Amino acid sequence: MNAKGFASTGDMTEKKITFSEIGPDIYAFTAEGDPNTAVIVGDDGCIVFDAQATPAMANSVIERVRTVTDKPIKYVVLSHYHAVRVLGASAYKAQGIVASSETRRPIVERGQQDWDSEYGRFPRLFRDAESIPGLTWPTLTFDTGMTLYLGKREVQLMHLGAGHTSGDVVAWVPDAQVMCSGDLIEYHSACYCGDALLREWPLTLNEIREFNPKAVAPGRGDALKGAATVNEAIAMTRDFVTTLYGAAELSVAKGRSLKETMAATREVMDPKFSSFAIYEHCLPFNVSRAFDEASGIDDPVIWTDKRDREMWAALQG
Numbered sequence: 001m002n003a004k005g006f007a008s009t010g011d012m013t014e015k016k017i018t019f020s021e022i023g024p025d026i027y028a029f030t031a032e033g034d035p036n037t038a039v040i041v042g043d044d045g046c047i048v049f050d051a052q053a054t055p056a057m058a059n060s061v062i063e064r065v066r067t068v069t070d071k072p073i074k075y076v077v078l079s080h081y082h083a084v085r086v087l088g089a090s091a092y093k094a095q096g097i098v099a100s101s102e103t104r105r106p107i108v109e110r111g112q113q114d115w116d117s118e119y120g121r122f123p124r125l126f127r128d129a130e131s132i133p134g135l136t137w138p139t140l141t142f143d144t145g146m147t148l149y150l151g152k153r154e155v156q157l158m159h160l161g162a163g164h165t166s167g168d169v170v171a172w173v174p175d176a177q178v179m180c181s182g183d184l185i186e187y188h189s190a191c192y193c194g195d196a197l198l199r200e201w202p203l204t205l206n207e208i209r210e211f212n213p214k215a216v217a218p219g220r221g222d223a224l225k226g227a228a229t230v231n232e233a234i235a236m237t238r239d240f241v242t243t244l245y246g247a248a249e250l251s252v253a254k255g256r257s258l259k260e261t262m263a264a265t266r267e268v269m270d271p272k273f274s275s276f277a278i279y280e281h282c283l284p285f286n287v288s289r290a291f292d293e294a295s296g297i298d299d300p301v302i303w304t305d306k307r308d309r310e311m312w313a314a315l316q317g
């Protein structure tokens, strides 16, 4: 195997943005595997679901929103704590920044380390990083669920369980039967599992399936329109996380080292998933976390810029 450039530091090609209506007055901002944002327009305002990495990146979202409505952006909802999802929030000038309490906790505990780590891994996603005013602090939090009303339009925010992180939130628009899933669902894009709860993730996907969404704005990859595509993406995500965890569980049971686990994981993952966006970037982080969880470490170990690079040299160098 050739040595690879660290994470996505070599990825400098801008992606094509698509802004498409996935349900009545609900839009998905997608970019070929880069982090997505969704927009829900109601009677008297809008909700932005996931903020992008910087205010400059968020302005690309706002530009698209202004092509479909002039209503104010009232709330920014954070699906989870990762820097590329939250650090652009200030650009929307929303009256509320909403997250689960289990998302606020890691922002307090490891927000700065996560920011430094994510910026180091994927600088292209942090366009005009100087525009970030600081960590994003949720102003409204909830434990299991809350409802936001945009006039008559109801939007349910729910923590259905852990998966991509411990505090993942989805948004459900009952009148349209449309969901914003955050990184709990990815489509032809690798799942980043470096902070995941891999045993619980498939159970949370079961909860999502119960809603039978007509459309979903996933965390990465194209918008999912129609139940067949939604179910395909859920199955794809489930296959990704269960294959990863299964390989780690077997490796730990056999007493393999982390490096041997990486090789064993490649054998089962590469044939199915190597064409997915950010697959090689994610793989060593994913294997590290799967190995930890299978070894009995419940709380994901904090990633730092230093740990990132040591681990990369050990597994991908």
Ligand SMILES: [Zn+2]
Pocket: 080, 082, 085, 164, 183, 192
């Ligand atoms: Zn994430």
